[in-house]
Amino acid sequence: MKKKQGIFLVIFCLLLAIMSGTVLSLYDNVREHSKVSKEDITLHYCDEFGYYALALQKAMNPDYKVLSYGKEVPEYMQNICDEYINDVLKNSLTVIQSDSDFMFQAVDTKTNKELSHHKENMEKTDKLFQFTIQFHADSSIQMKGDLDDRIFNQSIFESIANNVLDYYRDRYMDLYSVEDVENGFDYHGVHYGDESIKVNIPKNLSVSFALPQEVTKSSHYYGNVYYESYAYAFAATAMAVCCGILFMYFLIYPVRVVENAPLFKRIYHLKAGLRILLMAFLISIWITSTIMLSVFTINKEFYEFFHQMNIGGGNMLIPIINFVVWFITLAVISLEIFQIKYIFAHGIMRYLKEDTLIASLIRKIKSYSHRLSEFDLSNSLDKTILKFVLINTIIIFIMCTIWVFGYFLAIVYALLCFVWISKKAKKIQQDYLKIIDAAKQLGNGNFDVNIQEDLGMFNGLKEDFSHIRDGFEKAVKEETKSQNMKTELISNVSHDLKTPLTCIKNYIVLLQDDQLDEATRHEYLENLNQYSNRLTTLIEDLFDVSKVNSGNMKLSLMDINIIALIEQAQAECMDQLEEKGLNIITCFEESEIICHLDGDKTYRIFENLFTNISKYAMPNSRVYIEVHVKDDVEIIFKNISMEQMNFTAEEIVDRFVRGDKSRHETGSGLGLAIVKSFTEVQQGSFHIEIDGDLFKAILHFKKVQDQA
Template sequence: MEKKKKRVFVLGLVALLSVISIGMILLCRNIQSENQGTQTVDVSAVSREMLLFMLDQTRVVNKDYSVLSLGEDVPYSIRSELEYVMEEELLTARADFINSPNFAYRITNTATGEKTEGGDTSLFVKDHQMYSTFTYDADGNVTSTGDYVSTDFTYMSAYQLLKNSISISTSNARETYEIYGKSIPKSQIQLRVPQNLKAEFAIPQNLTENNDIIWYNTENLVHGEMSGRFLAVTCCMMVFFIGLYILFYPVSVEQEVNLFAFMRKIKAEIKWAFLGTVLCLAYIGMAFLDVYTMTGELQTALQMLGIPYAELVPVVLQFIGMMLTGLFTAMGIFEIKYMLTSGFCRYWKEDSLIGSICGNVKRRFEKLSEVDLSDKTDTVLLKYVLIQMVIVGVIACFWSFGIVLSVLYSVLLFFYIRKKLKKVQKDYQVLLEEAHQLADGRFDEEITQDVGIFNALGDELKNVRIGFEKAVSEEIKSQNMKTELISNVSHDLKTPLTGIKNYAELLGQDNVSGQDKQVYLENLQHYIDRLNNLIEDLFEVSKVNSGNIELNPVELNVVALIQQAQAETEDLLKQKNLTVILDAPENGIVQALDGDKTYRIFENLFTNIAKYTLPGTRVYVSATAQPEYTEIVFKNISEAQMNFTPEEIVERFVRGDKSRHESGSGIGLAIVKSFTEVQNGTFSIEIDGDLFKAVVRFKVN
């Protein structure tokens, strides 16, 4: 279910980002088509260049005019540099405007009537977006009319025209220019204001695409108010819809998404620095991409570079850019949501570098101040004395200010010790409660928290609880076994006793014939033998369990003993047509064991097989000698369904079909287990479907 929710979340986020991206691209295209060809020039950006162009053209209509007036006090090297730089500025301005299809000009000498003009002069009366005139009288006073009025044409100075190209500085408080480290009076470097001059400038309504100064300082309407609104709407819509989607899903699903899960592993400072940088670059890049796409400049540049599908490439770039921007926005919003849901303090405490450093410092300090009551007290006291000695030594280094520090340290030490004492009291109460529970016999609750200086004692209480639980469990198990043993044995004892009683009564009757009496005596002897066997088995088990048993180990051949037990039970095995297949070394296996007890083990196993094996099947017996033990395995197919565990069949003294039988004590396997273990061996049972497997192992001494 969680994987399905995560998959739905990822698909929904991708679909949402795609819809937003496509919507923004369509809106961008719509704005581009509505404002196609509607352009305006930022005239203020080229005001200085227009002024230089006017001064350059003034020299055309007035041959005696020179732009700079340099005094005799100007050194020759600086004079030459100033004249060279000014000429370069004038020639650059001439190149920018003289052949521009987006600029019309007319410069007229009002005294002589001489003029120079260029561009479409009809713009002076119609179809222009800017037309301005600047008229200078005989004294150099200027009047300006039209769409653009600039103070650059009114307050002209050499500093204004030269500051971008030469190391020149000035101050209103000083009447000098600093040029290449030399002070020159302003009166020595003057700009000649044109006289008897009229300058007319015009810019057409619709510009012709050209790489000139006018075109470079052109804005589509979308560059201004429309572009700002578009980008604001784009960012707001993206953040709003993505934020709404992120907030809609539970954080438990979102944090399992691979990308978000990866970001969760990065420390907060690194993560926020990365997201902040990437988001700023993404939104700025998206803004530039949208603007240049809406103006058509990107398409034009791609066409000039010969890139195919120049109209489609910006659309693809916009889609990819918006998808990536939306993805990083989603990551940022998720981090904010995670921080708020998990807690601001917890977030910075656990997920930040500062939190990790502070946590490590705190843990080291707490480890330094830890006390283990099981350690030597001298070591503990020495550690604290050394800490205090270092702190007091540091305070003493501050001389008189150390008094203030000692007071502050004392206050802090008081609160620290009080906090530690409260922790000790709390830990003591936890241990005391645990002790009360143990005293009341409640073992289901244990200490799971850190109990500070009492940790060693807490661990011992846990061991006591585990020991009590184990002892109680063993006692209950033992009592249950005793109860079941008494119940089963009582049933076994009752059966032959009842038979003996019944046949004794029949023999006491007067009308019993000699033939019936003989039958009754045989049956009576059968029940007596069975009762005798049961009592002997009980004595054997009780001797082993009580440890009151004597062993007489001798070197005997285990394989020969198995064959002897098989031969003794051959009649029982033939009654069910069972075939025994023995797999053992030909020279046998010799080991020091008690002959009677070991024979009884094998006899009981063969007897058990004869009673409960499916007729007409094979019985497999194998004996192998391992370096550490001798292993004997008996395998047979059960006649009845074995709906019990291997432990039950030994511990509870039940038969394969869980029913009582007329013969046998019902504790044959218990005797096998007891006689095996008393000889330093092990006995185990394995059940696989109807396959019954008994494994006897004797450890090699």
């Protein structure tokens, strides 16, 4: 077995070395392939070369005017454009003069004046590209080198002129005069590509530009010379390929040989939880470091760092560092790959139950939970606690056998454990008994019981007990309120029934007098008819309310037009409203709003509201009726009260009450109660809003499409 393990380790190390060396050997190839071609470079910077030429001409000849203008271009526009192009050229000159790699040489062929940067390197170093632009006295352009006149010509300077016009258009539109706009000029008569604004092409100037074959990271052109993403893609791909090879290697090798190999055996002595965390941390660190190191080596940044720090032997040390880092990273990944095979080889469930740290903790927690579940908090805990302390003491004695002073420390520890645990357990028992006592008091109807003390592990129960107490007290109050309201309703109904009955009885007695003249008898009969009608209305209203409350109300639902029903009820009650001098103002969002309701019950709702208004609204005032269609249909009746409203919105619909607290008005006093009952039985809602003397009755019904 040891021989097989030795062979495995030798092959494993050779495999890691071969893969690491192979990756390193590809660095130069990757760097070459990540380099952009000279054609792409010259094409990408073609416009910038035009700016550079103008900037050099301006630097050598300060009197050189870059732009010329037609007569139609106003002076202030010329000043703006000149200031802009001069700033651009100044920045362009700063870029090429401060760049660590870019080389240029400009010569005025008429005065032999020269301006250059890294001129000494133009003949010594290998060039990524090099070309010369010759501007003749007649403004013609001649190209030599890697940039030809098909790419760089006079159209470059036309494009620059258009860029100036773009700048002016985007930033100075507010400077146009009214006269310019009225005359229909486009940018003061200046158009793209015409002769109104043009660049004065340099004359008698020879400019040479070059870039070395190796561009440093600090250069302005580095990002367009090298595709840095190539290096990242190569490093990631190389890592993936190496991982695949290692996976195939561990797949074919027997697991029993690998798990006993020195490196792997030490790692797997750790619990799985710690091992997974450790491996995940190491893999993430090493993979990230390896990829970044590879990229920095490929793009020569690592070599520049050695040069800046004056560290010698960089050309030899950097490959060694890369080899070691790749070797360690692949070794760490190998440990994780084998862990995956180990899990599947021994079974996932067995691995989770036996090897993981979480499973071990779960087993211990389960054991302790089972013991704690045997405690009875209502009985004495001393014996149970003493039992656990004795067991703990025996364990401590066993562990301390190798140290003579361990016996004494074990006894002290056991006593301290007993005192501490006993104190804690008794506190738990006391808290438990407090909860039980409070529950008993609550059961006996004592709602004032409140637990202020800290109950430790029972604090959650203390909060639940508080909620139960509040809920129980609220339920009792609601029931008491309901009973009081029923008693009050019976009392009020008895009073209202007794009044018309007494009047009817009295008039019957009076009518039995034979001496009554015909006019008086007729008057008594009318009064008798009035009180009998009032009694009939009261009884019918009581029956309607009781039917709704008992659930015996039968509905004949159909699609009805709410607007038409309101108008019909208004017409029926118009005599009463006009008698009070009330002006009805309606605001309907639509002429037809369909709801699925009982026509008779809904008409009764509107009739009661109009009747209520005719009785209690201030005479000669306005009444507003609004219907809004939102998520549902909202109907609002608004009026000004004749009397002061010394009642709440809930009281006026829940109690047997009239708006002026009088018992001598006609009607049953149940008008709004019937409105509320009939609305809610049809799945609607009704509520009252009172604001000073403003009385608002608001109903909500579902639209027919919502019910479908």
